[in-house]
Amino acid sequence: MSVDKPGNRPGEVAIEALRRIDPRHPRSYLAGDRLYNKQQRDKFQLPICAMGYQPVYDYALDQLGVKDHFAGAELIEGNWYCPSMPQPLKDATKDLAAGRIDKQTWIDRIRERTTYLFMAKERTDAEGHRRLMCPAEARRTQCTLKPYTLGRGIHLPLIDPDLGPVDAFKCCDQRTITLPPEAGANLWQPLQYGTAEWQRVYFRLRNAIEGMNGFAKDPLRERIEPGGTRRIRGIAAQTILVAFQLAHANRRKLTSWADAIALHGDRPKRRPTRRRKTKPIGAWTPKGYVTTA
Structure with missing residues (x-):
């Protein structure tokens, strides 16, 4: 345990307590309230990842939607997505919070997001770098910028990016991208936000x-x-x-x-206490x- 004034150095205090946990205990998911994903990444997010923990977050209203970019990929509520994902899917949680959609519509849009999610190509290396592949490379979509991904069947969505006068994003030019540990570290989490697994x-x-x-x-x-x-x-x-x-x-x-x-x-x-039906x-x-x- 570690003690300090309320709201003073919460990230550092949490790290002080976590470092005193017996290293023989397994380290997996680590959850906290919305105070912790607002900390400086060098004082909380990066240290917990270095210790082997994987953060699981909820987000405040000002943290919903697209909040970061890397090589063209967009960070939306802790996960990296294709930049050509439809706008209603990007704003799904924002629309739910604003009352523009109902709960079932939100659930359906979160499921649709999975199609556009960047997938892990390899395990995270010792320095915290993650190698990801775009959804077309992961055989979840078809993309006109990558002709070899076309013709896989009408059951896969077709992405036709409207890039305009600028060149394609790096994530569209390459088969994979490598994210450094500090990319989107404040909000990143390994589980896809809003899914049944994340909720569980x-x-x-x-x-x-x-x-x-x-x-x-x-x-x-x-x-x-x-x-x-x-x-x-x-x-x-x-x-x-x-x-x-x-x-x-x-x-x-x-x-x-x-x-x-x-x-x-x-x-x-x-x-034993009888569990209530919930x-x-x-x-x-x-x-x-x-x-x-």
Whole structure:
């Protein structure tokens, strides 16, 4: 853990805590709220990728739509797409947030985006460079700028870029492009935003985070939120006392879990909590938490 003033150096504080995690634990997806994808890439996004984590983000209203370019490819809500993707697909989430389309239309447009997504050609190298191929090279579309991709069937969309007087983009001239780690690092994420897989991973991680926060804030238990439980001045003293409170919360959670399972053939000490019938996690969409407020 690491402690600082609220909203002060959140990226650096997160990195300090992550560096203290036992390296034997596997490192995969890492989720945070919208505060973290607004940090400077050198202080949060690039360090977590170097440690082996893959970010999973949600985005604020000013982060929706096309937000970056590299070699002609466009970064839209964390993923790289063909620059000739239809405009309604580029603005899908913006239109949902503005109330111009309904939830089902948004879901359909997110699925259509997959056709225009740049695909990984190789694994990310040790320095963080990613080699991607355009959707025509990935056999998802047909492009008039690459004649060898034509004639693959009418089931594949035909892309006919209107480049005007300028030359073709680099991503259209070449079979692949190599993205440096800093390209779009603030907003990039490996999962395609809005898909069922993204929803499953993001909401599961965010629910786990907020669930643990609420568990440790229990007014009849550790009560980490009110400062009255730590009546002493100084960041060092506050850090030590919060550490004790969180350790006690962790121990209480582990004890509760152990009491709900059968060990060594014995019956559980208490009956497991009956789960409520709820919607599948993939059924939830940004409508409801992407607002105009």
